[in-house]
Amino acid sequence: MTVPVTQVVHNRVTLALHRLRDGDGRPLLLLHGLGESSPPSVPTWASAWVGPVAALDFTGHGASTIPRGGGYTAEILLADADAALGQLGEATVLGRGLGAYIALQLAGTRPEAVLGAVLADGPGLAGGATFPTSQSFFALPPAPVAPDPYALVELSRDLRPADYAAAFVRLAATGSRLEEPITVAAVHRPPWLVAVADEPGVAEASVADALRRYAGA
């Protein structure tokens, strides 16, 4: 069964926002991991959420536009998620892997609209080195289908310094009406996530418990 898809325009990219379950109340926005795409139905790991559920395909993933010549950054994906949030209004966000990092950034930059961000394990959680390296550059052939190889390369090595990540927690804690607007559910904790988990305003819980708590917020 196919679910309805809303097209979200982000500059020259058209993003696919899959409405996995419609209904009343605040929606849950799912952000997939690196190289993944939106699930075809509400996944079991998000089943604790009883309200509407939407899932976004990031640029270069799933049914969203594949850009020419790469140029991916986590911040561009943040703007993808922000464009989706603009369609949904207030939402709780659940991110896997790379999507967890984007969920954190979204919670920090739109603290009044994001009522809880849950950071879960998934592909692309770690990011790259956070110091200068001699990491090389190479061109890739154009991608006929998603995921875009440039996305896989560039977003697996983008910079996620711990203090930069922690700043998004402080922004969320300052602007949110929730006492704990971020919940870390991930078992794997790269340095940026260790720093996030240490900040005031961050809870640690399973995905299911976090969703139940934010549903009542």
Next chain:
Amino acid sequence: MPSPLVSFTGAHAPDRRDRVMCGDVGITTYEWGPVDGPPLLVVHGGFDFARTFDVFAPLLAAAGWRVVGFDQRGHGDSDHVELYSWDADIRDAMAVLDHVADGRPIPVVGHSKGGSMMVQLADAQPYRFSHLVNIDGIPYQRRIPDVAEHVRTKMMASEITAWLDHRRRTAGATRRPGTIDELAARRGRMNPRLSLEWLRYLVTVGAREDADGWRWKIDPSMRFGGFGPWRPEWTVLRLPGLPMPFLAVFGTEPEEMGWGTEPRSVLSYLPADGRAEILDGVGHFVHIERPHRVAELVLDVVGSPT
């Protein structure tokens, strides 16, 4: 190349123009000097374009170099694309280097962002560079002093929110049209040290004339400033290990588009075969304010083929 509508003393339109494909992104290149001369690459800064070398490049070409410049993606006559990033710009520069140098090391001169990008590429792929000249393109530290952490966080919040708001409304955006003088005046607010004559000339080579007026060619989705995890001091940490002869040229007058680097603070990072020249009373666009002096310094390092 057609003659510009406005002339500027010493400015020469490129002798040749070409198109290099970086994957499916079209990058426009320009050449000054003998077609059979040894190639030398010039790389422009952020929000600039290759034709800003119209005075400086011919001075190097006169010494026998085949000077090659290119518009970075989204700038000048190169393609406007979906995404822009530092790494993508470096890859595009690699495509141009492959096109003009065919694997041989050549001299590279980069200004501002172009200079910093080339430091990173020279560290990652040193075999491409015979010499590297960096014109006011070494960012250092950009911390704002005497600001409490919560104020710093608030500044970060307003910067990011403004950027996201811009991203939400940028689809289909166009740049504001105006007369040559109006566009020159707008650019002059960011480049207060450059003469009106030069800025008017830049409009005629960096903007296009539509029915309702002139518009800068740069992609309207691009925005000055921004935020991210990148640390300015990471460029300077790549300098000490560079193996090729290296020259850094600094201006000392602070400007909005400059990095605000205090030249003396980076001298200890110069590579073994490196030197620095500090030009007092000159701003960030060193090669535009003092083209002859900078060309002389560059030729002193890279030599003259003729």
